Amino acid sequence: MPKTLSSDDIQQFRETMRCVAENAFATRGAQGVTMRELAKELGCSAMTPYRYFRDKDEILAMVRAAAFNRFAARLEAVAKEAPATDRSAVSDAYVAFALDEPHAYRLMFDLNQQEAAYPELQAASHRAWRMLGTHFEQLVAAGLLEGDPELIGYAYWASLHGFTMLALANQLPLPQAQQAAGSAAPTREAVFAQIRRMLWRGAQPQRG
Template sequence: MASRVVRERVRGEVRQGILDEAERLIREEGLPGLTMRKLASRLGYAPMSLYSYFADKQALLRELGRQGFEVIARRLEGAVERGGVDGVRELLVEFVRYAHEDPVHYRALFLGDRPVTDRPECPDAVNPAFALLSEHVAECVARGALSGDVLATSTVLWTAVHGAATVVVTFEHCPFGSWETYAETMVDTALAGVRARPLTGG
């Protein structure tokens, strides 16, 4: 029993080491620069040995995505100091701040050629950051501070903040002078929209 526990621990450490090196490679060369052969070479492994831990490159990317989403969710949760709509606003602005501070990570997770999840139709199933936003939106809807269907309203806000984040990481000069002013303007506009009229899912 003890030897099996040790083997599983060692396997987990090796697997995480592969993921850590893959993230470093992506940061250095971008998502297109990640290949299983190049990753194996950097680690000093035979190329086929990586497939003992990940079925293929997409499986590795999905796990990187899962871990990346958890990091973002923890960051967003830590940024929320107030309740209600003010808390939703803090969360959304912090998301753009994350993209501004770590554009390589944002591009890899959200702007790649293929999604890092195999469940693109259900973002909250794999993205705890979206789930966190939905929780705050649900609280606001229950209190009457925001209107409409929780999933629809959350999706509208998520879409708006992604648009703002993509502009921030793509263009050197943001509208309104600074990225923060631009982000706050976009978030305030989106929140005004979901306050003004109900949204329905489906």
């Protein structure tokens, strides 16, 4: 008869599974991962994960929820420290998270699940979008940007996501620290700075 699992037992197993599954899903894709493979990588029997999860989709939802929460926490921490009118801090934090945690970032946005079926994932996703929404509402309220904050936010996200995915695929110029001395090519940092200038210029209030 299986022993009764304590809350600590459950939490420890779930966290171990999260780490293993994040790498597996990100590198092999959701369709390329099975419960049996995850169990093997954890060093447990094929049936053990079913004591903690209904199926693979529930594991994927847990992994994505954790990623969204870490993403939101990174943005929230930066927004708390920076002035509400700082237009660069949040975008810098957005890209920094993706470059620091590429597996997590890809799983957040490359996959789609019915979030209503996974309350933890739905709450984490909404937390991240609420943070971004509040950021643009503050910039519009301060008169630094003009227009619908939600629409500006989507345009902003689309641009940053495009930049980030190209950077993760090594399709952008090298960062300054990796370029050869005397190189005339634009750096990745310069491309990012240009994107920000274009975004802000397009949403700035029209004077006169």
